[in-house]
Amino acid sequence: MSILIGQETRLMIQGSTGREATFHAQKMIEYGTKIVCGVTPGKGGQIHMGIPVFDTAERAVRETGANASIIFVPRQHGADAIMEAADSGVNLVVCITEGIPTLDMMKLRPVLKEKSCRLIGPNCPGLISPGKCKIGIMPGSIHRPGTIGVISRSGTLTYEVVAQLSAIGLGQSTGIGIGGDPIPGTTFVDCLDLFQKDPETQAIVMIGEIGGQAEEKAAEFIAGHITKPVVSFIAGQTAPPGRRMGHAGAIISGGSGSATDKIAKLRGSGITVVENPAQIGSTLASLLT
């Protein structure tokens, strides 16, 4: 088993005819993901890469039975695409698009909750259940099927960690990049809860970074609800306060959100925090033996 996605996933691509979407659709198909339709307003009726394109998500879902969506639209249309996906009835939406205004994200969160639609991202690499399904832009080749759940606010740092895990024979049940935005659709706590309930997942790696309070909330949740081993790394110990470190959400502001505070809180909750990012995989391995 894996969380959120699997062999039953039928994927819709929003913004499907764009260059980036086309490139990644090819990679997802090669990985074995079942892509059933695309949406590009104005291009309904066309066939792109052998996949039917629709003008609206509603019609695409009705005609193809898609149950998940991945979004590659330009950022001006990001919030609209997320709302359209949620309205179409799919229960999982993965938004790759970076640069959606924070207030747009804030306004659509209550609607997503009302519709019980899970959003991953925006500004994220997506998620993968190795050997089964990939909805995202991560390199499939570095992943191995297994029992480690990986959650991260980062993209390439997650690849780094996954490669470390795979190299020492620790495959992954599911890897989720929740994205680097201030208001993500899915949080660490949401993912931790899912991994705890997933019988296949035996241990969890959580990659956090500076900014916000998501790691602190995760620490409290782990202390109260998670019985599986958790190893964490927090990026940005050398980041200066007040500067946005690439990700919109990666900023220490008003004296809150520093790596030091997060590490202290995690350790205080009994979680193993690794200081050397090159030793995340080996630290987890030592916990499991």
Added chain:
Amino acid sequence: MKIHEYQAKQLLNRYGIPNPAGEIADSHRNAVQIAENLLSAYGKVLLKAQVHAGGRGKAGGIIFATTMDEAERGISRLLGKRLVNNQTGPEGKPINRILIVDGSGDYIQEIYLGILIDRQMECPVIMASAEGGMEIEHVAAVHPELIVREYIHPVAGLYPFQARRIASHLNLKGLQFQEMTEIVTGLYRLFMELDATQVEINPLALSSRGRLEALDAKINLDDWALYRHPDLAGMRDITQESPLEVQASKFGLNYIKLDGQIGCMVNGAGLAMATMDIIKLFGGAPANFLDVGGGASEENIAEAFKILLADADVKAVLVNIFGGIVRCDRVARGILGALQTVVLDRPLVVRLAGTNAAEGIQLLETSGMRLLTAQDMEDAARKVIGGLKGEQS
């Protein structure tokens, strides 16, 4: 994006938030003229350096004048100079403009009023405190009970009773109670309509004449929403940013100058931070944060590499790339391309992993350039710090 106080003042005016009369000057002549007018009208003026940094008062960036003589001396001391404090770095920020305002106000109370997004609650929060004039972080740490917070529903928006509740918490009465609710409402509208990430009026002062006035204002805007606010996008002042950061932003590179000696170039923000962290862990200090992004082209890699070497503080360079979408052979070509035009006079360590890593390493190792390749992040960090020490000894 940060904007200047004088620009924030224009936006406050647009939303009907009262603030002292004043004008902006960008030349000595212009400044003298404005000072003369305001002095004859009010008898006292404040000269305020316009720089993207807080703590201006203590750094000598705000000067009080009651005569033209004082005003002219103040103008000369500010305009065209640089303001230096712990927020600006040692090189300081250029003072290209000064805001000159009515300085005659006599104030009996200072209030703090600010709005930002509470990331955990996923909604705007309005914060107010009767202890204005000092940093809200300080008040929050020492007297958290003095801060009133009003959380605003992200879709329903601010209701008038919430503005009244803030005024009531501040113990304002009568006319001031009414004025405060209007200011809160105006500031909330400004925050939402302009896609701000943070607005702060500190202090919002109560004058002896019984009026509330915004004596200073800070407004930060959401970079990602600027596409729908072209007028606000035009408020960017690149003279307040580091030249290398401006150069990097032209190529879509995320670059932040730091004070260490090891320059690093990485793809992805998280991996870039982790690379800085491992440099520190092994006894070095990063000279910068540089994220070349997920889909960097050969040209962008070359440009990023040139920016790194253009920084004289950089004594050694570490490249750490985990190829996903980015192909490592392209990264290698980008580096070698940059080295056709700039001289590599410092130790360089390159770690490539992921897509086409072997081809990339092969390209670098057979190029004849004096560089080291590394197996993994730890190996890379050790080698670059070793290279730096070798250079210094």
